[in-house]
Amino acid sequence: PNQFxxxxxxxxxxxxxxGQDDPRRIVxxxxxxxxLTLVSLFYYFKPLYDGFGDSAMWAVLTVxxxxxFSVGATLGKGFNRMLAxxxxxxxxxxxxxxxxxxxxxxxxxxxxxxxxxIAVIMTFMRFFPKMKARYDYGLLIFILTFCLVSVSxxxxxxxxxxxxxxxxxxxxxxxxxxxxCICVCPVWIGEDLHNSVATNMEKLGNFxxxxxxxxxxxxxxxxxxxxxxxxxxxGYRSVLTSKSSEETMANFARWEPGxxxxxxxxxxxxxxxxxxxxxxxxxxVEALNNYLxxxxxxxxxxxxxxxxxxxxVSLECSRALKEMASTFxxxxxxxxxxxxxxxxxxxxxxxxxxxRTNLWEEADLLEIVPAASVASLLLExxxxxxxxxxxxxx
Amino acid sequence: PNQFxxxxxxxxxxxxxxGQDDPRRIVxxxxxxxxLTLVSLFYYFKPLYDGFGDSAMWAVLTVxxxxxFSVGATLGKGFNRMLAxxxxxxxxxxxxxxxxxxxxxxxxxxxxxxxxxIAVIMTFMRFFPKMKARYDYGLLIFILTFCLVSVSxxxxxxxxxxxxxxxxxxxxxxxxxxxxCICVCPVWIGEDLHNSVATNMEKLGNFxxxxxxxxxxxxxxxxxxxxxxxxxxxGYRSVLTSKSSEETMANFARWEPGxxxxxxxxxxxxxxxxxxxxxxxxxxVEALNNYLxxxxxxxxxxxxxxxxxxxxVSLECSRALKEMASTFxxxxxxxxxxxxxxxxxxxxxxxxxxxRTNLWEEADLLEIVPAASVASLLLExxxxxxxxxxxxxx
Numbered sequence: 100p101n102q103f104x105x106x107x108x109x110x111x112x113x114x115x116x117x118g119q120d121d122p123r124r125i126v127x128x129x130x131x132x133x134x135l136t137l138v139s140l141f142y143y144f145k146p147l148y149d150g151f152g153d154s155a156m157w158a159v160l161t162v163x164x165x166x167x168f169s170v171g172a173t174l175g176k177g178f179n180r181m182l183a184x185x186x187x188x189x190x191x192x193x194x195x196x197x198x199x200x201x202x203x204x205x206x207x208x209x210x211x212x213x214x215x216x217i218a219v220i221m222t223f224m225r226f227f228p229k230m231k232a233r234y235d236y237g238l239l240i241f242i243l244t245f246c247l248v249s250v251s252x253x254x255x256x257x258x259x260x261x262x263x264x265x266x267x268x269x270x271x272x273x274x275x276x277x278x279x280c281i282c283v284c285p286v287w288i289g290e291d292l293h294n295s296v297a298t299n300m301e302k303l304g305n306f307x308x309x310x311x312x313x314x315x316x317x318x319x320x321x322x323x324x325x326x327x328x329x330x331x332x333x334g335y336r337s338v339l340t341s342k343s344s345e346e347t348m349a350n351f352a353r354w355e356p357g358x359x360x361x362x363x364x365x366x367x368x369x370x371x372x373x374x375x376x377x378x379x380x381x382x383x384v385e386a387l388n389n390y391l392x393x394x395x396x397x398x399x400x401x402x403x404x405x406x407x408x409x410x411x412v413s414l415e416c417s418r419a420l421k422e423m424a425s426t427f428x429x430x431x432x433x434x435x436x437x438x439x440x441x442x443x444x445x446x447x448x449x450x451x452x453x454x455r456t457n458l459w460e461e462a463d464l465l466e467i468v469p470a471a472s473v474a475s476l477l478l479e480x481x482x483x484x485x486x487x488x489x490x491x492x493x
Numbered sequence: 494p495n496q497f498x499x500x501x502x503x504x505x506x507x508x509x510x511x512g513q514d515d516p517r518r519i520v521x522x523x524x525x526x527x528x529l530t531l532v533s534l535f536y537y538f539k540p541l542y543d544g545f546g547d548s549a550m551w552a553v554l555t556v557x558x559x560x561x562f563s564v565g566a567t568l569g570k571g572f573n574r575m576l577a578x579x580x581x582x583x584x585x586x587x588x589x590x591x592x593x594x595x596x597x598x599x600x601x602x603x604x605x606x607x608x609x610x611i612a613v614i615m616t617f618m619r620f621f622p623k624m625k626a627r628y629d630y631g632l633l634i635f636i637l638t639f640c641l642v643s644v645s646x647x648x649x650x651x652x653x654x655x656x657x658x659x660x661x662x663x664x665x666x667x668x669x670x671x672x673x674c675i676c677v678c679p680v681w682i683g684e685d686l687h688n689s690v691a692t693n694m695e696k697l698g699n700f701x702x703x704x705x706x707x708x709x710x711x712x713x714x715x716x717x718x719x720x721x722x723x724x725x726x727x728g729y730r731s732v733l734t735s736k737s738s739e740e741t742m743a744n745f746a747r748w749e750p751g752x753x754x755x756x757x758x759x760x761x762x763x764x765x766x767x768x769x770x771x772x773x774x775x776x777x778v779e780a781l782n783n784y785l786x787x788x789x790x791x792x793x794x795x796x797x798x799x800x801x802x803x804x805x806v807s808l809e810c811s812r813a814l815k816e817m818a819s820t821f822x823x824x825x826x827x828x829x830x831x832x833x834x835x836x837x838x839x840x841x842x843x844x845x846x847x848x849r850t851n852l853w854e855e856a857d858l859l860e861i862v863p864a865a866s867v868a869s870l871l872l873e874x875x876x877x878x879x880x881x882x883x884x885x886x887x
Contacts, residue, residue, distance in 0.1 A: 117620055124620050132613040135636070136605050139644045143601055156641050163637045207537055211530050219526040226511050226518050242529070243557045247550050250533045339776070343737040382733070386780035389873065454862070468848070472866040479783065 126284045127168050134279040138162045138272060157265060161272025166280060169288035171351030173280040177273040178354065179237030184269050187241040188262035190217075191248030195258045198249070210249055217245050232350050289352035289361050292345065296370050297428040299341060299377050300487070302334040304420035306384055311410035314391060314473065315402055332388065338381040345374045360430050373427075373490045380483040383476060390473050397470035405474055408450040412477045415443030419484055427491050436488050440481065447478050520678045521562050528673040532556045532666060551659060555666025560674060563682035565745030567674040571667040572748065573631030578663050581635040582656035584611075585642030589652045592643070604643055611639050626744050683746035683755050686739065690764050691822040693735060693771050694881070696728040698814035700778055705804035708785060708867065709796055726782065732775040739768045754824050767821075767884045774877040777870055784867050791864035799868055802844040806871045809837030813878055821885050830882050834875065841872050 118125050142155045165180060167173045198209040221242045224230050230238065248262045309331035349367045357363040419439035426433050454474060512519050536549045559574060561567045592603040615636045618624050624632065642656045703725035743761045751757040813833035820827050848868060 113621070114617075117617075124617065128613045128616040131616040131636075132609040135612045135640060136609045139608050139640055140601065140605055143604070143644050159640050159644065160637060163633060163640065207534065210537070211534055214533050215526040215530045218529045219522045222525040223508075223511075223518065223522040227507070239557060242525075243554060246529060246533055246553050246557065250537050250553065340734075340736045342734045382776055382779045383783070385776045389777070393873075468862070468865040468869050471862040472869065475862050475866065479787075 157268035158272035166276040171288040171355040175354040183237040183240040187244035194249045292348040297424045300424035305331040307417035311413040411446040551662035552666035560670040565682040565749040569748040577631040577634040581638035588643045686742040694818035699725040701811035705807035805840040
């Protein structure tokens with residue numbers, strides 16, 4: 100019984116955390132409840148749906164399947180579902196008419212052939228990457244509707260009625276989902292993508308903010324600040340694997356109408372470009388992070404010689420990234436990040452001349468390499484950040 | 494008309510390529526066609542399905558939705574669909590019975606409340622990462638079936654019949670999909686995961702094979718081999734972003750029964766671990782790749798001094814990785830990769846002593862750093878590879 104109690108508490112804790120992390124999840128659950136209850140009642144009260152008959156349950160089904168977390172996903176699915184049902188319904192009716200010409204015996208053979216051909220072609224089309232990204236669900240529904248309409252036709256010779264009913268109930272369901280999704284606390288996936296790209300830049304900025312202190316003062320005891328620094332230094336790791344989620348978001352975002360600062364044909368592709376550049380930078384950060392936990396470390400006194408310049412480069416990179424993130428977030432076009440990039444370049448030049456003057460003649464090359472690599476990585480990162488800044492300004 | 498011709502040719506070319514890249518795609522399309530035609534004919538011929546009535550179309554619907562490319566995905570979806578329909582159908586009947594106790598007026602209110610509560614709870618549960626990974630589809634179907642059964646109940650007072658029909662048609666559809674999916678050229682996603690993990694190791698191995706030559710002989714003209722090398726050097730890039738696809742595959746693979754060399758409870762989690770380690774190694778390879786196109790290059794004569802050792806380390810790493818990939822592919826436990834790791838370690842020790850002897854006293858430190866970093870990265874990569882080899886042997 101105690102174990103059971105623990106398990107329950109664990110679940111309650113997790114649920115609370117899920118809700119607190121993103122309260123929109125709770126709102127979404129309530130929205131689904133609302134939409135479903137509305138459509139169910141519509142189905143429940145007989146007079147209203149007499150025109151539709153039994154197929155009114157398609158409306159319920161549509162709401163469950165179409166109503167997604169974000170507006171973009173809901174619009175994409177709803178549009179796919181409606182278009183596919185409309186086209187496939189028409190084709191199904193056509194196939195039925197053709198098949199009836201073949202007479203009683205030929206009909207099932209002809210219909211089976213049609214179903215087979217359509218299913219094979221549409222299933223294969225789902226493998227095209229471009230189709231998969233935007234119309235995967237539509238192709239599925241296309242197969243489904245075509246089968247249902249063309250096959251059901253024979254039974255009660257009401258093929259047109261079936262096609263019409265199916266289309267109108269799906270229209271009702273899709274519209275109900277869309278209205279609830281857009282009118283009640285809408286979640287714009289484009290906004291999420293926008294924020295996620297900005298947050299990724301910030302995470303890299305946080306890393307550089309903490310990196311200088313961490314690398315050059317490893318030996319010094321900083322009990323208090325290290326906790327905070329650790330989380331700053333680990334934040335970039337999620338950037339490394341953000342590619343697929345960004346692509347999904349961009350795909351959904353394309354369906355969204357203009358809202359707030361985002362126009363209808365907002366250049367979501369640019370977001371992917373910025374995301375890719377940020378990730379390239381994150382790979383370099385990963386390399387930099389390796390030197391924090393390296394076995395062969397450059398002795399502190401040697402590191403001290405390049406400390407000032409390296410710290411400055413790192414700090415200016417951090418400022419540039421954060422500045423870019425904040426202007427990007429606000430969607431203003433300023434050149435304020437350039438100031439930081441320029442001053443990091445200045446520090447980089449100093450660092451280069453410092454490295455040229457063979458400061459460390461007495462030391463072991465093997466021990467110098469880590470610190471020197473850190474310095475040269477920082478130089479490369481400046482270039483990376485410049486590229487990001489160009490992309491952000493586009 | 495010419496443009497239209499070009500477009501058509503383009504599509505034909507793409508289609509051919511998709512089919513050639515993975516002929517299983519064509520087979521899958523044919524399988525979907527086959528299963529759908531079978532179920533449609535079953536629905537078409539009246540005598541067979543008279544027991545089911547109109548709801549026989551659920552069987553068609555189930556085939557379209559459940560029949561996926563791989564056995565794991567089909568089993569997962571089919572199982573989710575059957576279990577969710579069974580449980581939700583039962584609950585729906587229960588909710589209906591409870592609601593009827595409340596009398597004519599209370600019934601719609603009570604049913605609406607039930608629908609709302611179930612929809613909210615189930616939708617929220619879909620946000621739990623573990624639920625999302627394995628039971629996302631089941632939760633969706635749960636909401637759907639519960640709504641349909643509990644709401645339809647009032648109309649014809651045939652709630653039990655509805656629940657029973659829905660369940661049995663879905664059973665027929667799921668079983669038809671499963672039989673076609675498993676019996677006709679099955680695609681095991683576990684095998685795909687197995688191959689993809691091995692291929693990723695091979696890609697890194699290819700990189701190391703080409704890296705030594707490419708880095709130390711950039712100046713020399715190798716018109717012929719460079720084409721081949723270029724593709725070897727770029728291959729690792731897909732490893733960087735393979736995380737999410739590996740996770741999806743592992744999720745599906747868990748559903749698959751034992752087949753060939755894979756047992757039912759095959760340790761798919763270990764594959765994710767090996768995948769992560771391989772990716773960590775790929776991040777280092779990305780750092781290494783940067784030095785191939787670096788602006789500040791170490792002069793060739795200086796690089797020449799560490800050429801022998803570096804090339805050997807790189808080559809032995811390549812052999813170790815390829816050896817691991819091939820033993821992993823065959824699922825044999827040999828220690829043959831260890832030999833290569835050991836000999837790469839030997840070369841690494843030589844390299845270390847070489848670096849300690851300050852070979853390059855006359856040179857500019859800034860110019861030495863790239864080559865030295867390459868050397869130290871190679872040293873780190875050996876450790877990485879050792880970790881992978883340990884994980885592979887587990």
